[in-house]
Amino acid sequence: MPVDKKKYIEISKTLSEKKVRLVAVSKTKPVEDILEMYALGQRDFGENYVQELVSKYDSLPKDIRWHFIGHLQSNKVKYIAPFVHIIHGIDSEKLLAEVNKQGKKINRKINCLLQVHIAQEETKFGLDEKELSTAVQSIKENKYPFVKICGLMGMASFSIDTILVRREFKKLKLLSEKYAAALQENELLLSMGMSADYNIAIEEGSNLVRIGSLLFGSRH
Numbered sequence: 001m002p003v004d005k006k007k008y009i010e011i012s013k014t015l016s017e018k019k020v021r022l023v024a025v026s027k028t029k030p031v032e033d034i035l036e037m038y039a040l041g042q043r044d045f046g047e048n049y050v051q052e053l054v055s056k057y058d059s060l061p062k063d064i065r066w067h068f069i070g071h072l073q074s075n076k077v078k079y080i081a082p083f084v085h086i087i088h089g090i091d092s093e094k095l096l097a098e099v100n101k102q103g104k105k106i107n108r109k110i111n112c113l114l115q116v117h118i119a120q121e122e123t124k125f126g127l128d129e130k131e132l133s134t135a136v137q138s139i140k141e142n143k144y145p146f147v148k149i150c151g152l153m154g155m156a157s158f159s160i161d162t163i164l165v166r167r168e169f170k171k172l173k174l175l176s177e178k179y180a181a182a183l184q185e186n187e188l189l190l191s192m193g194m195s196a197d198y199n200i201a202i203e204e205g206s207n208l209v210r211i212g213s214l215l216f217g218s219r220h
Protein backbone atom coordinates (compact mmCIF):
# COMPACT_ATOMS: atom_id res chain seq x y z
CA MET A 1 0.00 0.00 0.00
CA PRO A 2 1.40 3.44 -0.91
CA VAL A 3 1.82 6.38 1.41
CA ASP A 4 -1.42 8.32 1.77
CA LYS A 5 -0.02 11.75 0.89
CA LYS A 6 -3.32 13.57 1.18
CA LYS A 7 -3.89 12.12 4.62
CA TYR A 8 -0.34 13.04 5.67
CA ILE A 9 -0.76 16.66 4.59
CA GLU A 10 -4.12 16.92 6.32
CA ILE A 11 -2.95 15.35 9.58
CA SER A 12 0.37 17.17 9.76
CA LYS A 13 -1.39 20.51 9.21
CA THR A 14 -3.96 19.84 11.93
CA LEU A 15 -1.27 18.68 14.35
CA SER A 16 1.04 21.63 13.76
CA GLU A 17 -1.87 24.01 14.37
CA LYS A 18 -2.36 22.28 17.70
CA LYS A 19 1.38 22.31 18.41
CA VAL A 20 1.45 18.52 18.60
CA ARG A 21 4.52 16.76 17.24
CA LEU A 22 4.03 13.97 14.74
CA VAL A 23 6.22 10.90 14.72
CA ALA A 24 5.49 8.93 11.56
CA VAL A 25 5.77 5.27 12.52
CA SER A 26 7.53 3.62 9.60
CA LYS A 27 8.18 0.16 11.08
CA THR A 28 8.03 -2.63 8.48
CA LYS A 29 7.73 -0.02 5.69
CA PRO A 30 10.38 0.30 2.97
CA VAL A 31 12.80 3.21 2.72
CA GLU A 32 11.01 4.38 -0.46
CA ASP A 33 7.89 5.11 1.59
CA ILE A 34 9.92 7.03 4.15
CA LEU A 35 11.55 9.09 1.41
CA GLU A 36 8.14 9.96 -0.02
CA MET A 37 7.08 11.39 3.30
CA TYR A 38 10.48 13.01 3.79
CA ALA A 39 9.92 14.84 0.49
CA LEU A 40 6.71 16.25 1.97
CA GLY A 41 8.71 17.66 4.87
CA GLN A 42 8.40 14.96 7.54
CA ARG A 43 11.57 14.52 9.62
CA ASP A 44 10.48 12.52 12.68
CA PHE A 45 10.14 8.79 12.13
CA GLY A 46 9.52 5.95 14.60
CA GLU A 47 10.77 2.38 14.54
CA ASN A 48 10.49 -0.48 17.00
CA TYR A 49 13.16 -2.97 15.92
CA VAL A 50 16.81 -2.15 16.50
CA GLN A 51 18.15 -3.90 13.43
CA GLU A 52 15.60 -2.31 11.14
CA LEU A 53 16.24 1.12 12.64
CA VAL A 54 20.01 0.83 12.20
CA SER A 55 19.70 -0.24 8.60
CA LYS A 56 17.26 2.57 7.78
CA TYR A 57 19.47 5.10 9.56
CA ASP A 58 22.40 3.98 7.41
CA SER A 59 20.58 4.38 4.12
CA LEU A 60 18.47 7.50 4.70
CA PRO A 61 19.18 11.26 5.00
CA LYS A 62 21.00 12.22 8.15
CA ASP A 63 18.64 15.01 9.17
CA ILE A 64 15.93 12.48 10.00
CA ARG A 65 15.15 12.34 13.73
CA TRP A 66 14.78 8.68 14.65
CA HIS A 67 12.49 7.73 17.53
CA PHE A 68 12.81 4.31 19.06
CA ILE A 69 9.27 3.46 20.17
CA GLY A 70 9.36 -0.24 20.96
CA HIS A 71 10.52 -2.39 23.82
CA LEU A 72 14.30 -2.02 23.96
CA GLN A 73 16.52 -4.82 25.21
CA SER A 74 19.47 -3.62 27.27
CA ASN A 75 22.02 -5.47 25.15
CA LYS A 76 20.90 -3.56 22.04
CA VAL A 77 21.12 0.00 23.37
CA LYS A 78 24.68 0.35 22.06
CA TYR A 79 23.59 0.04 18.44
CA ILE A 80 21.28 3.05 18.51
CA ALA A 81 22.95 5.18 21.19
CA PRO A 82 25.10 7.20 18.73
CA PHE A 83 22.24 8.56 16.64
CA VAL A 84 18.78 7.96 18.16
CA HIS A 85 16.80 11.19 18.71
CA ILE A 86 14.54 9.93 21.51
CA ILE A 87 14.13 6.51 23.12
CA HIS A 88 10.42 6.41 24.02
CA GLY A 89 10.26 3.13 25.87
CA ILE A 90 12.32 3.34 29.06
CA ASP A 91 10.44 0.73 31.07
CA SER A 92 12.94 -0.24 33.77
CA GLU A 93 15.75 1.28 35.78
CA LYS A 94 18.03 -1.39 34.41
CA LEU A 95 17.45 0.01 30.93
CA LEU A 96 17.97 3.55 32.20
CA ALA A 97 21.33 2.51 33.66
CA GLU A 98 22.35 0.87 30.39
CA VAL A 99 21.42 3.92 28.30
CA ASN A 100 23.47 6.03 30.72
CA LYS A 101 26.42 3.65 30.37
CA GLN A 102 26.33 3.73 26.57
CA GLY A 103 25.87 7.51 26.56
CA LYS A 104 28.90 7.89 28.78
CA LYS A 105 31.02 5.74 26.46
CA ILE A 106 30.37 8.05 23.51
CA ASN A 107 29.95 11.21 25.57
CA ARG A 108 26.40 11.79 24.34
CA LYS A 109 23.45 12.72 26.51
CA ILE A 110 20.58 10.61 25.20
CA ASN A 111 16.99 11.83 25.13
CA CYS A 112 14.54 9.40 26.73
CA LEU A 113 10.92 9.14 27.76
CA LEU A 114 9.80 7.06 30.70
CA GLN A 115 7.16 4.60 29.58
CA VAL A 116 4.30 4.20 32.02
CA HIS A 117 1.99 1.22 32.07
CA ILE A 118 -1.49 2.73 31.78
CA ALA A 119 -3.37 0.03 29.86
CA GLN A 120 -5.31 -2.87 31.25
CA GLU A 121 -3.46 -5.42 29.15
CA GLU A 122 -0.64 -7.12 31.03
CA THR A 123 1.18 -7.61 27.73
CA LYS A 124 2.07 -3.94 27.45
CA PHE A 125 5.35 -2.69 28.86
CA GLY A 126 5.95 0.20 31.19
CA LEU A 127 6.71 1.32 34.71
CA ASP A 128 4.00 1.19 37.31
CA GLU A 129 3.47 4.29 39.45
CA LYS A 130 5.82 3.17 42.18
CA GLU A 131 8.60 2.35 39.71
CA LEU A 132 8.02 5.68 38.00
CA SER A 133 8.39 7.52 41.28
CA THR A 134 11.61 5.62 42.07
CA ALA A 135 13.04 6.31 38.61
CA VAL A 136 12.25 10.03 38.87
CA GLN A 137 13.95 10.09 42.26
CA SER A 138 17.11 8.52 40.79
CA ILE A 139 17.10 11.05 37.99
CA LYS A 140 16.74 13.90 40.47
CA GLU A 141 19.74 12.54 42.34
CA ASN A 142 21.63 12.72 39.04
CA LYS A 143 22.38 9.00 38.94
CA TYR A 144 22.15 9.03 35.15
CA PRO A 145 23.99 12.12 33.87
CA PHE A 146 24.08 10.82 30.29
CA VAL A 147 20.31 10.48 30.08
CA LYS A 148 18.00 13.40 29.51
CA ILE A 149 14.45 12.56 30.50
CA CYS A 150 12.22 14.61 28.20
CA GLY A 151 8.87 13.32 29.44
CA LEU A 152 6.54 10.36 29.56
CA MET A 153 5.15 7.89 27.07
CA GLY A 154 2.22 5.51 27.30
CA MET A 155 -0.07 3.27 25.34
CA ALA A 156 -3.76 3.01 26.10
CA SER A 157 -5.68 -0.26 26.00
CA PHE A 158 -6.42 -1.58 22.54
CA SER A 159 -10.15 -1.14 22.92
CA ILE A 160 -13.18 0.45 21.31
CA ASP A 161 -14.21 1.61 24.78
CA THR A 162 -13.32 5.28 24.37
CA ILE A 163 -14.22 6.04 27.97
CA LEU A 164 -11.57 3.59 29.13
CA VAL A 165 -8.98 4.88 26.64
CA ARG A 166 -9.66 8.47 27.69
CA ARG A 167 -9.35 7.59 31.36
CA GLU A 168 -5.94 5.98 30.74
CA PHE A 169 -4.64 9.02 28.85
CA LYS A 170 -5.95 11.31 31.59
CA LYS A 171 -4.00 9.32 34.14
CA LEU A 172 -0.77 9.70 32.17
CA LYS A 173 -1.34 13.43 31.79
CA LEU A 174 -1.81 13.74 35.55
CA LEU A 175 1.41 11.84 36.16
CA SER A 176 3.29 14.10 33.77
CA GLU A 177 2.01 17.12 35.68
CA LYS A 178 2.95 15.52 38.96
CA TYR A 179 6.56 15.00 37.86
CA ALA A 180 7.01 18.06 35.64
CA ALA A 181 8.80 20.07 38.29
CA ALA A 182 11.04 17.15 39.26
CA LEU A 183 12.11 16.52 35.69
CA GLN A 184 12.63 20.23 35.12
CA GLU A 185 12.84 20.21 31.35
CA ASN A 186 11.73 23.23 29.34
CA GLU A 187 9.27 21.27 27.27
CA LEU A 188 7.97 18.14 28.87
CA LEU A 189 6.93 15.73 26.16
CA LEU A 190 3.86 13.59 26.55
CA SER A 191 4.01 10.85 23.93
CA MET A 192 0.58 9.30 23.67
CA GLY A 193 -1.80 8.50 20.82
CA MET A 194 -1.63 6.24 17.75
CA SER A 195 -3.74 5.89 14.59
CA ALA A 196 -6.82 4.66 16.43
CA ASP A 197 -6.79 6.97 19.42
CA TYR A 198 -4.70 10.05 18.69
CA ASN A 199 -7.66 12.45 18.75
CA ILE A 200 -8.62 11.37 22.25
CA ALA A 201 -4.96 11.53 23.30
CA ILE A 202 -4.66 15.13 22.10
CA GLU A 203 -7.87 16.12 23.86
CA GLU A 204 -6.29 14.71 27.02
CA GLY A 205 -3.07 16.67 26.66
CA SER A 206 -0.74 14.72 24.37
CA ASN A 207 1.88 16.84 22.61
CA LEU A 208 3.46 14.04 20.59
CA VAL A 209 1.58 11.36 18.66
CA ARG A 210 3.00 8.23 17.02
CA ILE A 211 1.02 7.44 13.90
CA GLY A 212 1.75 4.55 11.55
CA SER A 213 -1.00 2.76 9.66
CA LEU A 214 -3.12 5.83 9.07
CA LEU A 215 -0.27 7.36 7.04
CA PHE A 216 1.59 4.38 5.61
CA GLY A 217 -1.29 1.94 5.23
CA SER A 218 -1.82 -1.15 7.30
CA ARG A 219 1.04 -3.50 8.17
CA HIS A 220 1.00 -7.19 7.32
Ligand SMILES: *Cc1c(COP(=O)(O)O)cnc(C)c1O
Pocket (backbone or CB within 6 Å): 025, 027, 048, 069, 070, 155, 193, 194, 195, 196, 210, 211, 212, 213, 214
Ligand atom coordinates in the same frame (compact mmCIF):
# COMPACT_ATOMS: atom_id res chain seq x y z
C1 LIG B 1 3.29 0.52 15.93
C2 LIG B 1 3.28 1.53 16.99
C3 LIG B 1 2.60 2.76 16.81
C4 LIG B 1 1.81 3.12 15.58
O1 LIG B 1 0.67 2.33 15.47
P1 LIG B 1 -0.48 2.63 14.39
O2 LIG B 1 -1.68 2.01 14.97
O3 LIG B 1 -0.04 2.00 13.14
O4 LIG B 1 -0.60 4.10 14.27
C5 LIG B 1 2.68 3.68 17.86
N1 LIG B 1 3.36 3.42 18.98
C6 LIG B 1 4.00 2.26 19.19
C7 LIG B 1 4.73 2.05 20.46
C8 LIG B 1 3.98 1.28 18.20
O5 LIG B 1 4.62 0.11 18.43
